[in-house]
């Protein structure tokens with residue numbers, strides 16, 4: 481029996497690549513969680529932190545300016561690692577809580593530790609298993625080099641992104657690839673990203689202006 485020959489195809493068959501829809505799914509996943517987690521920070525964490533913080537509300541290290549921006553980037557960086565962003569939110573929210581002024585204050589990380597312990601015990605007991613990591617991240621955020629875990633990595637990267645924009649970009653100061661990308665580009669690019677990825681509720685509380693970083 482002679483096998484029937486298949487007709488030759490005139491055009492090459494192209495199979496649709498799954499990449500674009502997969503990329504879109506990832507983008508939506510990232511955006512939704514970023515939005516949702518930042519709202520959680522504003523509704524549940526910020527009012528508590530405000531009660532314990534000695535840092536300024538506004539200004540270079542302000543709660544509603546710098547800390548809000550660090551929390552937003554911390555969530556972004558944690559999601560880029562596919563990690564739970566909420567422990568990172570707490571570390572970022574606490575990192576400058578014990579600042580006494582807007583100038584050089586090298587001991588503020590260490591001073592925050594008893595406050596963090598109290599805040600976690602009184603308001604966020606379900607995050608006590610992360611207490612050690614959060615405290616380590618905050619204590620060493622000014623001088624730490626090798627991040628011991630993703631909580632330190634995301635807080636340090638989120639805080640150092642501004643230093644990078646203000647001074648110069650040095651990739652070895654960063655752990656996450658997302659932070660390296662963000663820090664190597666202009667702050668205005670990230671400001672636009674923030675505006676696109678914040679809820680209406682968040683936009684009422686945090687004013688996203690060109691100097692918010």
Ligand SMILES: [Fe+2]
Pocket residue numbers: 575576588621622
């Ligand atoms: Fe700090």
Ligand SMILES: [Fe+2]
Pocket residue numbers: 541546550575576639
């Ligand atoms: Fe900071």
